[in-house]
């Protein structure tokens with residue numbers, strides 16, 4: 001069986017985890033701060049707070065942005081549901097803007113057409129790892145005083161115009177799920193350069209607890225004292241998992257290089273397979289690719305999916321347009337709203353891509369596709 005993505009766990013990871021298990025700290029110890037510091041080396045120095053998973057990261061980011069009922073969020077439908085649903089559960093109204101026809105990233109012009117003075121956040125996704133058009137999105141957001149959020153669950157380790165993912169938006173979220181560019185089993189992070197946003201993110205993920213005396217509303221009652229001024233949740237990432245994340249981060253550069261090489265090899269080997277359209281890359285990005293998304297033309301996506309799965313090649317489809325989910329349909333969202341996204345969904349197939357994928361594995365995928373489509 002060949003999955004579309006999988007983790008790379010080596011002895012250094014196992015040693016890092018077992019050493020932490022033997023230490024005094026299972027959670028909220030030195031590995032958390034160290035992992036956050038290490039992550040900032042991949043965000044161009046932008047501070048990061050780690051959280052329980054990528055969905056939690058989105059919830060924290062929207063909470064830090066102050067999303068409340070009546071606010072509007074403009075986002076892409078070509079993503080995992082959490083990009084939108086984490087704002088919905090805070091009471092926001094979601095406006096789905098269509099994607100660029102080729103990259104499947106949020107189209108800045110489509111986003112601009114939906115922004116109003118109620119828009120609080122424009123949330124882009126770096127689909128497959130390819131950064132969205134952040135300079136254009138920034139202009140759109142500035143016109144209405146909105147924040148830009150990057151759901152970079154696919155994209156840590158990449159750059160856009162020479163700047164790191166993590167430094168491109170006001171708030172950036174990461175996921176460390178096993179199939180992503182690095183893993184902590186479950187885990188995620190929120191990056192923000194603005195100290196006020198970062199403070200709000202840290203408080204929300206930590207039950208709203210405040211321990212800085214200068215910030216207390218009431219007198220300090222003693223060494224045990226803390227205050228809650230705004231409610232929060234517990235989305236802490238334990239020390240044990242932060243140790244795993246640190247070990248993984250030391251190889252993020254190597255993972256990226258391997259993913260890049262495999263992508264280039266797919267591009268070459270698949271170039272002459274009929275009925276396929278291969279992914280594009282803008283000149284100004286240097287992505288760390290999470291997915292290798294091909295387009296299966298002529299209405300044959302379902303057939304190719306079924307035949308590859310039957311051959312033990314566990315391809316995936318990323319993604320069902322978010323507003324197609326019954327939870328959004330019940331809110332009145334209708335199919336047909338974002339034609340580029342719907343067409344992309346109808347054709348998309350994510351081929352196996354992960355650092356330990358061998359060239360033999362890759363040849364097997366290519367040959368299977370050639371047999372089905374040739």
Ligand SMILES: *Cc1c(COP(=O)(O)O)cnc(C)c1O
Nearest residue numbers: 053054055080082153175176177
């Ligand atoms: C994986 C993913 C998430 C959610 O991350 P989890 O760690 O699985 O909660 C959010 N957005 C996108 C685009 C993702 O791919």
